[in-house]
Amino acid sequence: MSNAEDIIYKEAIVNAYKYGSAEKKIVLRKIMANYPDLRSKVKEIQLLLDKTIAEVNEIPTDRLRKIVEKKYPDSIIEEKKERDYLPEIVNAIKGEVTVRYPPEPSKHPHLGQMLSFCINHLIAERYEGKRVLRFDDTNPEKVQTEFYNSFREVIQWMNLKIEDEVLASDHMELYYEKAKELIKENEAFICTCDRETMAKLRAEEKPCSCNLNNSTEQNLELFEKILEGHFKPGEAVVRLRGDMTSKNAVLRDPVLLRISNHIHCIQGDKYNLWPMYDFESPIMEDFTGVTHILRSIEFGKMREELQRLISTKLGLKIPNFLEYARFNVIGAPTQGRIIRDLVEQKIVTGWDDYRLVTYQALKRRGIQPETFVEIIRRVGATKSTTSIDWSLISSINRKIIEPNSKHFFFVDDPVTVHLTNPKSQTIEINLHPKNKEMGTRKVHVEDTLYLSRLDLNILHIDAIVRMKDLYNIKITEKVSNSEFKAEICSDNLMVEVPRVQWVSEPVSVEIVKPEMLYLNNRINKDSLKHIYGYGEKELKNLDIGEIIQLERFGYTKVNKITDKVKMNYIHG
Secondary structure, eight states: OHHHHHHHHHHHHHHHHHHSSOOHHHHHHHHHHHOGGGGGGHHHHHHHHHHHHHHHTTSOHHHHHHHHHHHOGGGGHHHHSOOOOSOOOOSOOTTOOEEEEOOOTTSOOBHHHHHHHHHHHHHHHHTTOEEEEEEOOOOTTTOOHHHHHHHHHHHHHTTOOOSEEEEGGGGHHHHHHHHHHHHHTTSEEEEOOOHHHHHHHHHHTOOOHHHHHOOHHHHHHHHHHHHTTOSOTTTOEEEEOOOTTOSSGGGSSOEEEEEOOOOBTTTBTSOSEEEOHHHHHHHHHHHHTOOEEEEEGGGOHHHHHHHHHHHHHHTOOOOEEEEEOOEEETTBOOOHHHHHHHHHTTSSSSTTOTTSOBHHHHHHHTOOTTHHHHHHHHHOOOSSOEEEOHHHHHHHHHHHHGGGOEEEOEEESEEEEEESSOOOEEEEEESSSSOGGGOEEEEEEOSEEEEEGGGGGGOOTTOEEEETTSOEEEEEEEEETTEEEEEEEESSOOSSSOEEOOBSSOEEEEEEEEOOSEETTEEOTTOEEEEEEEEOGGGGGSOTTOEEEETTTEEEEEEEESSSEEEEEEEO
């Protein structure tokens, strides 16, 4: 296995170089993908990998960097060169580019929107341009005040810049002015057909009688009557004179404005005629001076064609449209409407449920704001759908939090080990194996140790086990599956024996561990686990919100400290 050992060491140390510490899942996946002859030895590989990763993650950062750059320079060449992760930008002049963040405040932000904001932010940075936060809030039935604030918060939290903020609903008179302009030019008309008739005629590619018979004067008069409240919702709409024979069905006399008497959360009951998104958007792009629109391919060329047509008819400047594929997260929904349904159906506990990829959930879980721009730098904005695995999010986030995360021992579902030759002692253990400036923690040991039930397989009679940073013990008796007796057999820590974490002065710990919400396109009912165990006494002195590493378990965030310490699992 000497060659295999070399491969494992190389992949583990390169992974640690790139992401702050090596992660077994990622390293194993790469080995299996790149070295097919090792696939038949996966069990042996995993055993070697556990040992190698533990050793690699103990190497100080400076020394690790020197080893990798000297021995494996070819493996990190991508880290050394600039990779273009942004879509190709046309007609971009430095200092003259304006992009926008255009959320509809009808739900809280989710990862897909956050990554879209990052793309626009990076484009503006590259071209020394402007960023406009524009709330597309012209659907009074859906918008809510809390959602405006949520989008403002996430942009500030991710440290993205904005030079201007605009509410589309603040410009209702402008939409009315543009609508009347189209009516006067015979490019729009008032339609009083019911919805079924309208849909039927569009499918048949036939204009309605309103289009054919109403004069410009009649349409202007009807428009004013709508504003005066003479029509109820559904009784009249403003439609564009498009092309009823177009293969693009969106162009078949689309609705531009519709009646709604719903109270708007900001504008109140001041307005009753509201623009559709495809009418509001090109007007706002022109009003705010947007030069480049970057958005998901799912928006579609058909609607882009409609917006271009409206801009042309109104004499508005047409921005450059640039597309990239949507971002999916394996095992989690990234569509706002699906997330909203999950919340309303109480399948999840709320918008901040740990299993979701909303702003609230990601922040609450412990994902750092710098992570999202780095995701774009890693995966890029491409024309192919990008499926993001949690391992990517965790590897980036780990690199950010690892240097300043205190390390502690934790044993889940603990078993008890009674020492037959105990000695009372207090030892000091580094709070971080590499960052010595973080100081030490004191741990007192008497005659009882607690180990994780996961280590039962090595607790057999006469087995010698190394207690990390303490001493070696020899198992002398198995009292039960939860209780053992052992003796201290050596203070000199042995290398060739199993090494485990332990707890001596136990504090009860409860950890909420989220897992994939969807498995095989179905709701995973076991996706929120509660793990119970013991942690070090020092855990009670941590701050609420502090992120730490529980060795051999993962990174956690402290949420509440009472008689027990409550945490949530962030990632491994």
